[in-house]
Amino acid sequence: MKRANVYKGLAAAISAATLVGVAGCGSSNSSESTKSSGAQCAPYKVYGDLSGKKISVYTIWVDQEGDATAKAFSQFESCTGAKVSHEGSRDLATQLPVRIKSGSAPDIAVLPQPGLVKSMVDTGKVAKLSKDALANVSKYYSKDWQDYASVGGKVVSIPVDANAKSFIWYSPKKFKEKGYKVPQTWDEMVSLTKTIAKDNKGDTGVKPWSVGLEGGADSGWPGTDWLEDAVLRFTDGDTYNQWVAHKIPFNDPKIVAAFKEVGKLLKNTDYVNGGFGDTKSIASTSWQDAGNSLIDGKGYLMHMALFYQSNYESSNPDISISPDGDAWAFPMPSLEKDKKNMLGGGDFAVAFSDKPEVQKFEAFLASPEYANARAKAMTGWITANTGLDESLLKPIDKLAYTSLTDKNTTFRFDGSDLMPAEVGTGIFFKEMISYFGQGKSEQDVLDTIEKSWPAGK
Incomplete structure (x- = not known):
């Protein structure tokens, strides 16, 4: 749950995050509101009348994300009459198996990685x-x-949601001052690196x-992203699979070769840090500090x-944060311009009940209606659901959404x-x-990890 934890922690810290209440259907007695509510509830008619039905949902989303x-x-509640209770806990991975064993599983749980989904299915x-x-x-996901x-x-x-990792952050203002162009291929990125080093x-x-790996107990994870992206490219x-x-x-040997491509950039003292x-x-x-260099002009590129x-x-x-502002990002290029690769993550919903109302709610979670409602509820959230109304996303999030759904x-x-x-x-x-x-070589690093791989896994 490495990336999930990092992302959740950041999201909770966004002071500028905007929580926008989704208008409830039929919440006003005015004729104008009634018309509006009817229009808003039209997409929800497919779920039928669920008045009096209760659905419990257990997720790792707390604080602002929980709200x-x-x-x-x-809106699902207002338009269908169902009562959806949400419980968020960062200890979900530990507590959910206990609840399942005791017979108190939630109707639906949202899990932060595919491996946990498999573990739950195995129960x-x-x-x-x-x-x-x-x-x-099948309709809305690749x-x-x-x-x-x-x-x-x-x-x-x-x-139900997603995040995109294969991006290079830069300062459009600094690029414009220097006449640098966003690279379209890996070789162009290497060439740009050489040019920046020479110019400065x-x-x-x-x-x-600019690169930083320190992060307390999770120190090292940005480095794993570098290698994973290189392997994919x-x-x-x-x-990769x-x-x-x-x-x-x-x-x-293929992994060693890919790792060495990372070393050509990050083990070169002319290029970092x-x-x-x-x-x-x-x-x-x-x-967390690595990106500051892009703003103060000490660095030009950061993978994050x-x-x-x-x-x-x-x-x-x-x-x-804009295409012509202090900070922006572009997808990490691949070897060929027309090939696109994206590393990312996401959360997955599973059901522990086959009650009709739970099945209806499952369909809702996979629908554009949920994606749009979630995007309205909080900025900085994205999904891979192709039915999402892109206008609900701020520009930087639209950049991720476009990459995920291409x-x-x-x-x-x-x-x-x-x-x-x-x-x-x-x-x-x-x-x-x-x-x-410690300056270990690519081969030594990979050999050490290979030797440590647990038997039978």
């Missing part, structure tokens, strides 16, 4: 996805997302890339998920979140720190 979740459910307590929910998943929502080749969950050779502390989607599932060794020091400083630099916008918004509300995008779930915990959020994290902090 936004309740607001996103409110034998997960209900079959309703026909209408399955139809919506095959990649349907695959991640599946266990044993069958769609068993609903990908006499400026002390100014480097093309320098091999292919199938090889095999690597993550350990069907090929962690230190397979803008505003913080040399290559070794990457291990001790806070990932789009949720980093939260950092800018909370640390300095005056920073303009038919030409090869989407892959964050690898370390899919690996056994002792690897993905354990030795993988630690070895990325050692790669920079």
Whole structure:
């Protein structure tokens, strides 16, 4: 749950986040309001009259996200008559199995990774996805997302939200001043790196890339994103899947080669670490601070998920996040211009009840109506549901949504979140720190992780 925890923590800290109440249907007695409510409830007629029915939902969404979740459910409640109770807990992964064993499972649970979905399915307590929910998943989600929502080749969950990680942050203002252009291929990105290094050779502390891996107990995770993105670009989607599932060794020659491409950038002292020091400083630099260099001109490029916008918004509300402002991002380019690859994550809903009202609510969660209600309820939220009204998203979130829903995008779930915990959020994290902090080679890092892979997993 590495990325989920990071993202949730950031979202809760967004001081600029806007929670917008979703208007309830029939909440006013005026004729004008009645007409409006009728129009708003039209898409909900398919769910029928659920008056008096109760549906319990258990998620990891708390604080502002929890409030936004309740607001996103409110129109379903007002238009159908159902009562939806939401409970959020960051201890869901620990508490849900206990509740299932004791016979007090919620009607629906939203889980932060596919591995947890499989674990719940293995309990034998997960209900079959309703026909209408399955139809919506098939209609509004790409095959990649349907695959991640599946266990044993069958769609068993609903990908209710998403996040996109394969982005390079930069300062459009600084790029314009220097005459730099956004690269369209990996080679162009390398060429841009060389140009920035050459142009700023006499400026002390100014480097093309700014990178930070320090993050307390989760230190190292930004480094795993670098490697995962390289594997996705320098091999292919199938090889990435095999690597993550350990069907090929962690230190397979293809993976070593991809890792070395990362090293060509991040192990070069001419290229890193803008505003913080040399290559070794990457291990001790806070990932939350890494983006500051783009604003003060000490760095020009930073690889980071789009949720980093939260950092800018909370640390300095005056920073303009726009295509011509202080900060913006572009998708990390692939080897070829027409090939698009995106690393990301998301949350998946499963049901523990097959009651008719729960099946109706499942269909709602997979629908454009839920996606739109959730987007209205809180900024900074995205989904891979192609039925979403894009106008509800702020520009930076639309950038992520476009990448996630592009038919030409090869989407892959964050690898370390899919690996056994002792690897993905354990030795993988630690070895990325050692790669920079101790100067270990790509081969040594991958060999160490391969040797630590638990038997039978």
